[in-house]
Structure formats: C-alpha cells, structure tokens
Amino acid sequence: MHVRTGSVLFCVALGACASQPPAPHVPGADSVAVVDHIQGTPVMLKRITVAACAPTMGSPMPTQAEALPLLKEKAAALGATAILRAKYKPAGLFDGCGLVPALRATGIAFRVAP
Numbered sequence: 001m002h003v004r005t006g007s008v009l010f011c012v013a014l015g016a017c018a019s020q021p022p023a024p025h026v027p028g029a030d031s032v033a034v035v036d037h038i039q040g041t042p043v044m045l046k047r048i049t050v051a052a053c054a055p056t057m058g059s060p061m062p063t064q065a066e067a068l069p070l071l072k073e074k075a076a077a078l079g080a081t082a083i084l085r086a087k088y089k090p091a092g093l094f095d096g097c098g099l100v101p102a103l104r105a106t107g108i109a110f111r112v113a114p
Contacts, residue, residue, distance in 0.1 A: 034068070053097035062101070
C-alpha cells in the first residue's frame with residue numbers, strides 16, 4: 001500500500017517539475033513553410049520535435065494550430081526555411097509536459113540552398 005502511494009506522489013511531483021516555460025519568439029518563424037515534398041536543392045538540418053502542453057491537467061489537448069507555431073519557431077532557430085512532413089500525435093508522460101494533456105509535433109527542418 002505504501003509503495004503505491006509513494007509511486008503516485010512521485011509521478012505527481014515529476015509532472016509538476018517537467019512542465020517547461022514558454023519559449024521566446026524567434027524572428028522569422030512566421031516565414032517558415034510546411035511542405036510535403038521538397039523543391040530545389042535542400043540542405044537538411046535535423047529532425048525537430050516539440051510538445052504543446054495544455055495549461056492545466058483538466059484542460060483539453062492542444063490542437064495542431066497550437067503546436068505548429070512552436071515547431072516553426074524551433075525550425076527558424078536552426079536557420080530553416082521550411083519543415084518537411086509535419087506530423088502530430090498525442091504526447092506521453094515523458095515528452096516534457098508531465099501529467100497535463102499534450103500534443104507532440106515532429107518534422108524535418110531544412111533550407112533551400114541558393
């Protein structure tokens with residue numbers, strides 16, 4: 001009985017500590033495009049992943065419209081001009097949001113070489 005209680009308290013504490021502060025706005029994030037195929041000569045930067053966290057435990061899961069700006073800001077911080085194949089799925093307990101509902105967005109950041 002004590003082990004279960006301790007485990008629950010540990011998970012609650014972990015969830016409270018895992019929430020992340022909002023990232024500062026990155027210039028140029030609004031100009032990052034999301035595409036399904038690449039035109040031109042691309043320079044692949046890296047796979048990027050972000051988690052859009054709900055504000056509280058009882059809040060609904062964030063939408064794709066809330067996760068996309070976070071993904072674009074991360075890509076812009078790398079110098080990307082586009083994101084290839086953005087995908088969304090519900091985030092798990094260890095994706096950075098703790099116990100609150102979250103949506104994970106992933107994609108490949110790249111820029112087109114001049």
